[in-house]
Amino acid sequence: MQSDENIIGNDKIPADLYPLINGLCTVGADLAKTIARGPLGQTLGGAVGENSDGDQQKALDVMADEAFAEALKSLGVRWYASEEQEEVVELDPNGRYALAIDPLDGSSNIDVNVSIGTIFSIFEANEGANESFLRPANEQIAAGYIIFGPQTGLMVTFGNGTLFYVLSPDSGKFELANDHVVVPKESTEYAINASNYRHWSKPVRAYIDDCIAGAEGIHGKNFNMRWVASLVAETHRILTRGGIFLYPTDSREGYGAGRLRMVYECAPMAFLVEQADGHATNEHDRILDQTAKELHARTPFVFGTPVKVDRLASYHDLPEKEVSALFGQRGLFRD
Structure with a gap:
């Protein structure tokens, strides 16, 4: 070098x-x-x-x-x-x-x-x-x-x-x-490790259920799922093609506070995404408003096209009944 x-x-x-x-x-x-x-x-x-x-x-x-x-x-x-x-x-x-x-x-x-x-x-x-x-x-x-x-x-x-x-x-x-990267405002892609479905919270499951429902569901359109298991690759796709990335909290031991590191992964990616007109949250609150309490602290991480990230956050505010499995009339507007 x-x-x-x-x-x-x-x-x-x-x-x-x-x-x-x-x-x-x-x-x-x-x-x-x-x-x-x-x-x-x-x-x-x-x-x-x-x-x-x-x-x-x-x-x-x-x-x-x-x-x-x-x-x-x-x-x-x-x-x-x-x-x-x-x-x-x-x-x-x-x-x-x-x-x-x-x-x-x-x-x-x-x-x-x-x-x-x-x-x-x-x-x-x-x-x-x-x-x-x-x-x-x-x-x-x-x-x-x-x-x-x-x-x-x-x-x-x-x-x-x-x-x-x-x-x-x-x-x-x-x-x-x-010299002006912008997250596309429209996309029909979401990225999540679907093998962990049974461990997710009800709001996250409800959001993904509605994506899977496709054109017949609340979103009124069909979606494709992506998952690379490389945060850099996932972020690059979001910055290029839009959509939403989710690495939520789940019920497994060691995953209660998410899995990605705030200092090394989530904070820098959130800065990049927001500067490209995207949104980045810990499922409900803005990542850039957070402070890591430990050097290797972890956090849930959701980022991408603003309307999709904000929609996921709104699922956490729905009544218990509306985030239960197979509920088809959630109190949300279509995309």
Whole structure:
């Protein structure tokens, strides 16, 4: 990696954040090459242990975490919080920023060649390590993800809209492809892991039942279900095609507060989605109004086209009878 090389244009990126974003993209470009080698290189999908939350770590999880931590030491980052590490690490005592990162989201998909990615969130650093991240999500100054798929791309926001860059195979640089990403207002897709239906709350089940009912149901249209099990891939589809993503709370042990991490996953994705005119909630309340109480705290997460996200929230306000199974006359307007 050549940290002094400009791998992304600087005309849309705030000058004070440019070295940091450029460094993230440089590591991302190197990771893209490693991932593209697949089984021709080292084994990337092999289990190498567990992270602080008990989730299985793949070799590429650890490799990506080490690469980002090393690169960011000289790029103004004081506090580095990684999903792969139990505690915040101080990289530069004089650094201005606090960066939270999921170095390799969707690592369970590494071996099957499905899109995976890196998620990051940037705050102004406080004196306290944990305090730099356990704060209202709306205090983020930048957030984004690098997606490794058919194209390698960067989706990023600095609080003034959402931008999309693509790593050009010709120039070897991230080139601006869309300077005004907007979540489509119309879509007939929803994303949820339907195998967990029996564990969901009644409002979530009622919402999905109405989607399944299709043209004969309350929505008056047919839907398609999607599920990739990679948050980066799911978010990229929502930002491109619209729809709704749901990872709700459920009744299983360890899922009562949802499963996705607020600091590393939900807060940055919510920032991106809202800056693209979408909505993001914890099923009923806005994610960006929330504050994580612990570094690895989890939360339910719903985001996408505003009318759909708001509709799901309204199901939580319905009388018990109306969210019971097979109830067909809910007190809601059609789409």
